[in-house]
Amino acid sequence: MVATLPSGHKRIDCAEMRGVSKRFPGVLANQNVDFDVKAGEIHALLGENGAGKSTLMKVLYGLYRPEEGQILLDGQPVTFHSPADALARGIGMIHQHFMLVPSLTVAENVALGMKPKRGIQLDLEEVRAKVRQLSALYGLKVNPDAYIWQLSVGEQQRVEIIKALYRGGALVILDEPTAVLTPQEVKELFVTLRTMSEQGHALIFITHKLGEVRELSTRITVMRDGRVVNTTPNQDVDRRKLARMMVGRDVLFQPDRPPINAGAVRLTVQDLHAKNDQGLPCLQGVNLDVRSGEIVGIAGVSGNGQREFAETIAGLRSAVSGVVLLDGKPILREAVSSRLKAGLAYVPEERMKHGIIGSFSVAENAILQDPDDYARGTFFNFRAISRHADQLIRSFNIKTPGSGAAAKNLSGGNIQKLILARELSRKPAVLIAAQPTRGVDISATEYIHHVLIDQRSAGVAIVLISEDLDEILALSDRIAVMYEGCIVGVLNREDADVETLGLMMAGVTDHVN
Amino acid sequence: MNLRISRSDFIIALAPLIAFLLALVAGGGILLVLGKNPIEAYGVMLDGAFGNEASLFRTLTRATPLLIIAVGICIAFRAGVINIGAEGQLFVGAISAAGFSIYAGAQLPPILLVPLTLLVGMIAGALWGAVPGFLKARFDVNEILSTVMMNEIAVQLLLFLLSGPMIDPEQLAQGTRVPQSAQLPEASWLARLAPPSQLHTGLFIGLAAAVVVYLLLWRTTTGFRIRAVGQNRDASRYAGISVPRYLMLGLVLSGALAGLAGAVEVTGITHRVVEGFAVGYGFSGIVVALFGRLHPLGAVPSAFLFGALLVGADKMQRTMQVPSATITVLQGLVVIFVVSSDFWVRRYTARRQARVATNMPITPEVTPATPSEVSA
Ligand SMILES: Nc1ncnc2c1ncn2[C@@H]1O[C@H](COP(=O)(O)OP(=O)(O)O)[C@@H](O)[C@H]1O
Numbered sequence: 001m002v003a004t005l006p007s008g009h010k011r012i013d014c015a016e017m018r019g020v021s022k023r024f025p026g027v028l029a030n031q032n033v034d035f036d037v038k039a040g041e042i043h044a045l046l047g048e049n050g051a052g053k054s055t056l057m058k059v060l061y062g063l064y065r066p067e068e069g070q071i072l073l074d075g076q077p078v079t080f081h082s083p084a085d086a087l088a089r090g091i092g093m094i095h096q097h098f099m100l101v102p103s104l105t106v107a108e109n110v111a112l113g114m115k116p117k118r119g120i121q122l123d124l125e126e127v128r129a130k131v132r133q134l135s136a137l138y139g140l141k142v143n144p145d146a147y148i149w150q151l152s153v154g155e156q157q158r159v160e161i162i163k164a165l166y167r168g169g170a171l172v173i174l175d176e177p178t179a180v181l182t183p184q185e186v187k188e189l190f191v192t193l194r195t196m197s198e199q200g201h202a203l204i205f206i207t208h209k210l211g212e213v214r215e216l217s218t219r220i221t222v223m224r225d226g227r228v229v230n231t232t233p234n235q236d237v238d239r240r241k242l243a244r245m246m247v248g249r250d251v252l253f254q255p256d257r258p259p260i261n262a263g264a265v266r267l268t269v270q271d272l273h274a275k276n277d278q279g280l281p282c283l284q285g286v287n288l289d290v291r292s293g294e295i296v297g298i299a300g301v302s303g304n305g306q307r308e309f310a311e312t313i314a315g316l317r318s319a320v321s322g323v324v325l326l327d328g329k330p331i332l333r334e335a336v337s338s339r340l341k342a343g344l345a346y347v348p349e350e351r352m353k354h355g356i357i358g359s360f361s362v363a364e365n366a367i368l369q370d371p372d373d374y375a376r377g378t379f380f381n382f383r384a385i386s387r388h389a390d391q392l393i394r395s396f397n398i399k400t401p402g403s404g405a406a407a408k409n410l411s412g413g414n415i416q417k418l419i420l421a422r423e424l425s426r427k428p429a430v431l432i433a434a435q436p437t438r439g440v441d442i443s444a445t446e447y448i449h450h451v452l453i454d455q456r457s458a459g460v461a462i463v464l465i466s467e468d469l470d471e472i473l474a475l476s477d478r479i480a481v482m483y484e485g486c487i488v489g490v491l492n493r494e495d496a497d498v499e500t501l502g503l504m505m506a507g508v509t510d511h512v513n
Numbered sequence: 514m515n516l517r518i519s520r521s522d523f524i525i526a527l528a529p530l531i532a533f534l535l536a537l538v539a540g541g542g543i544l545l546v547l548g549k550n551p552i553e554a555y556g557v558m559l560d561g562a563f564g565n566e567a568s569l570f571r572t573l574t575r576a577t578p579l580l581i582i583a584v585g586i587c588i589a590f591r592a593g594v595i596n597i598g599a600e601g602q603l604f605v606g607a608i609s610a611a612g613f614s615i616y617a618g619a620q621l622p623p624i625l626l627v628p629l630t631l632l633v634g635m636i637a638g639a640l641w642g643a644v645p646g647f648l649k650a651r652f653d654v655n656e657i658l659s660t661v662m663m664n665e666i667a668v669q670l671l672l673f674l675l676s677g678p679m680i681d682p683e684q685l686a687q688g689t690r691v692p693q694s695a696q697l698p699e700a701s702w703l704a705r706l707a708p709p710s711q712l713h714t715g716l717f718i719g720l721a722a723a724v725v726v727y728l729l730l731w732r733t734t735t736g737f738r739i740r741a742v743g744q745n746r747d748a749s750r751y752a753g754i755s756v757p758r759y760l761m762l763g764l765v766l767s768g769a770l771a772g773l774a775g776a777v778e779v780t781g782i783t784h785r786v787v788e789g790f791a792v793g794y795g796f797s798g799i800v801v802a803l804f805g806r807l808h809p810l811g812a813v814p815s816a817f818l819f820g821a822l823l824v825g826a827d828k829m830q831r832t833m834q835v836p837s838a839t840i841t842v843l844q845g846l847v848v849i850f851v852v853s854s855d856f857w858v859r860r861y862t863a864r865r866q867a868r869v870a871t872n873m874p875i876t877p878e879v880t881p882a883t884p885s886e887v888s889a
Pocket residue numbers: 024025027028029047048049050051052053054055056872873889
């Protein structure tokens with residue numbers, strides 16, 4: 001094996017952290033952690049939110065100085081005073097939130113912060129050529145002259161990877177890289193990461209998603225509460241074992257579902273047509289009935305109209321034609337507020353943008369839709385508000401310093417619990433949950449599933465829109481598959497399996513019906 | 514709800530004050546260039562603003578309209594709309610109030626005349642704010658442009674009315690044709706609190722407005738919706754709030770207060786509308802609001818400070834024989850420093866939030882490119 005990488009930089013055969021401890025005021029984020037990664041390896045770092053994964057990697061990247069422990073590169077102890085030191089030794093990191101300047105081009109972003117080689121002027125032409133070369137070598141499709149603001153999230157991530165490679169990243173750390181990606185983009189990322197590891201890069205991949213870990217990694221280190229629980233080769237474990245290590249107890253992947261007790265039809269959708277943001281038809285005659293006490297899963301590859309379907313029912317997108325009945329009453333011409341009053345609840349896909357007001361407190365978010373119910377006349381009854389908020393926090397186990405904390409400071413899973421708690425506290429007839437567990441960690445996912453099943457038992461008609469087939473299969477009584485703006489088939493839970501659904505999602509429906 | 518104050522909130526609250534002092538330091542440099550001793554000049558200024566009872570009253574009098582305007586500006590900003598139109602709203606408020614009291618004053622009992630005159634001013638200002646509000650709500654017209662244009666229209670309207678339909682009959686009789694209105698009937702004047710100073714009961718109207726707007730924004734469902742729309746229009750829409758209605762309401766209420774300020778100024782001080790009446794008040798009001806951190810109660814000390822600055826600078830100019838442009842420069846400096854302190858504070862809080870969200874220090878030259886979902 002040669003000691004240089006295709007990117008032209010020296011490789012790191014082994015990076016090792018020994019006995020690393022890092023303390024923050026009030027928390028021991030890392031406690032005597034041992035960790036190592038080798039060239040050609042994809043080492044997954046798995047753990048729930050707050051387990052200390054990011055902290056450990058920031059120590060390796062020179063952002064934090066550990067209180068104890070040391071870092072060895074190819075056997076040599078090293079001390080990093082800043083990320084610049086780590087970069088100089090070939091360690092790169094791609095953060096959960098990208099660090100790109102939107103108004104600059106890809107090449108300019110890559111060049112940013114680099115010392116010019118000759119004179120004062122940075123040779124952008126050279127950077128451009130190098131970006132092209134790296135993108136060819138690693139299969140990262142990026143146009144060096146595109147502006148960052150023009151790029152999708154997935155493309156921006158590619159820019160981050162190129163940036164890391166350009167700067168000599170022999171060891172690249174990716175902090176939850178899939179959290180912001182669509183499933184298609186995730187696939188592309190995985191191809192890139194495999195290429196990189198085959199070329200001799202050492203990769204560390206942080207995540208809390210078990211499926212990804214199983215699919216991609218060679219070795220897995222599980223962290224919990226700042227400590228390493230275990231490090232094992234991928235083939236020696238299964239999902240169940242990993243989940244137990246992560247959470248510290250057994251996790252129910254298949255929530256207990258009492259037998260279905262479906263009642264009257266509460267939501268009826270007939271021949272619904274709507275247009276997407278570009279003004280093109282995206283719902284082309286959707287028909288669906290949802291009964292009290294059942295969960296209807298809507299499966300489909302993203303972009304086949306699921307989002308627009310949810311928005312049209314919720315009143316956020318106007319329908320071209322069709323009928324939507326809620327408990328027999330037509331609602332398609334009603335304003336959002338009257339649909340909410342009529343018993344509709346909606347958990348939107350983009351929870352930070354649409355589900356909460358980040359700067360508002362947890363309590364304020366808890367009364368967002370019905371502030372009038374917590375007021376005498378027009379004046380708020382603050383006692384009632386905080387009683388309501390505290391109750392939601394308690395009964396949904398929302399982790400927050402208090403009901404006065406700004407909602408944006410909660411973790412994704414807890415924000416989702418807050419939204420769900422708020423929607424359900426209004427005792428809805430129909431709940432539309434769009435991607436309710438996307439980006440949410442295992443214990444919160446388990447909890448959310450449990451809540452949905454409970455609501456089903458309580459007689460709510462639930463529409464579950466998800467790209468996660470496992471989730472659809474675990475929860476739904478019936479599964480409707482959406483393809484190009486139509487529901488191409490509805491299967492009973494018993495008749496559905498991943499194969500059939502996959503084919504239907506691709507538009508193949510011959511064998512159904 | 515939103516009442517707890519942390520240490521960093523305290524620093525943020527102090528930022529405008531620091532900016533104010535830095536502006537004075539920079540102004541000192543200009544005074545030096547002019548060959549004046551800045552210490553002496555500022556001494557004169559301080560004396561002019563607070564030196565004795567009379568000057569303190571002058572400061573309070575000057576602060577009154579600024580306070581009322583600023584309180585209104587707070588509402589608009591909280592609704593997420595930027596009202597640059599306070600100037601025009603004030604003009605139409607003043608001229609309408611004046612017109613009402615001149616033409617209807619004789620028919621009304623004095624006890625009703627004052628409140629009705631003020632109400633007319635408010636309504637006129639509200640209508641002047643409703644136009645850009647409607648354009649914003651219905652057609653998404655940029656409110657900065659539309660409110661500025663409404664200012665121009667108001668200026669021309671004022672000039673037209675003062676030189677034509679509403680011109681003082683005495684000016685006509687004497688043939689001098691100075692563009693000004695007739696004097697308001699005495700029954701519509703606001704009571705003076707401490708003659709011979711001009712301090713009048715409008716001060717209490719301003720303080721009451723600050724409290725009322727504070728209660729409106731933080732204690733009522735309407736204010737809650739206004740703030741929700743101001744913070745996140747998407748989430749508000751998803752929650753069933755009629756976003757256009759509250760955008761419009763923000764501008765209407767903001768205009769109503771600017772109109773009230775005009776009515777208070779004309780009934781409290783000038784007793785007639787003259788050309789050049791209250792010019793610049795609307796813009797100073799915006800600065801006062803920013804300086805008060807867009808909080809109606811913050812506007813109280815802020816208006817007082819600005820009143821003092823204006824009154825003190827006046828005295829300084831007369832005593833120290835500096836060009837009158839110096840005063841404008843000094844005010845401009847304060848505006849620039851305060852507005853940029855706002856910018857710095859926003860950067861600081863954004864960074865603090867980013868750090869909370871990602872638990873990491875952010876390198877100075879870069880900003881996160883995507884407002885992506887926080888999933889950690
Ligand atoms: N900069 C910081 N200041 C204070 N506490 C922090 C900081 N960064 C992380 N923590 C705390 O350390 C623990 C581990 O955090 P982190 O490493 O971000 O977890 P993970 O990446 O596994 O979700 C958490 O309890 C978190 O609140």
